[in-house]
Amino acid sequence: MYKSEITLNINGEERSVYIRHADTLLYVLREQLGLTGAKPGCLNGDCGACTIEVDGEAMKSCLMLAIEAVGKKITTVEGLQNVPIKTAFIKKFAFQCGYCTPGFIMNSHSLIKKYPNADDAQIKDCLESNICRCTGYKEIEDAVKSVLSNESIE
Structure with a gap:
């Protein structure tokens, strides 16, 4: 299986991961980075359980490929401190x-x-x-x- 290394800016920290180009951001956050706050629900963008912020905008992480998140600022619920x-x-x-x-x-x-x-x-x-x-x-x-x-x- 072909994988690529990418670097993601998550909660203010640069994190490198190996992904398949078809991996969703939700999958990478949960399964590779251990950030389980974003939850899998419907997996088609209807329920919002997987909502995160990408460049300050709410985004359903099940609808975004991890590779699309390169160069963007990602915030998960784990990254919200003292809000x-x-x-x-x-x-x-x-x-x-x-x-x-x-x-x-x-x-x-x-x-x-x-x-x-x-x-x-x-x-x-x-x-x-x-x-x-x-x-x-x-x-x-x-x-x-x-x-x-x-x-x-x-």
């Missing part, structure tokens, strides 16, 4: 089983950075790209709104 949305998810009980939570956190974090004054329609639109099968979206929406309003979540 308010993580605390807000805990304080607002915005998860149940937790499988979808990293994807929602990444998508919400991206929304908050891009639209610090996001309105209800923008929040709902953002959250529609992820699926949770355990809970309603109210608590997740509340977590996002608490960060946007600078509500004390300490």
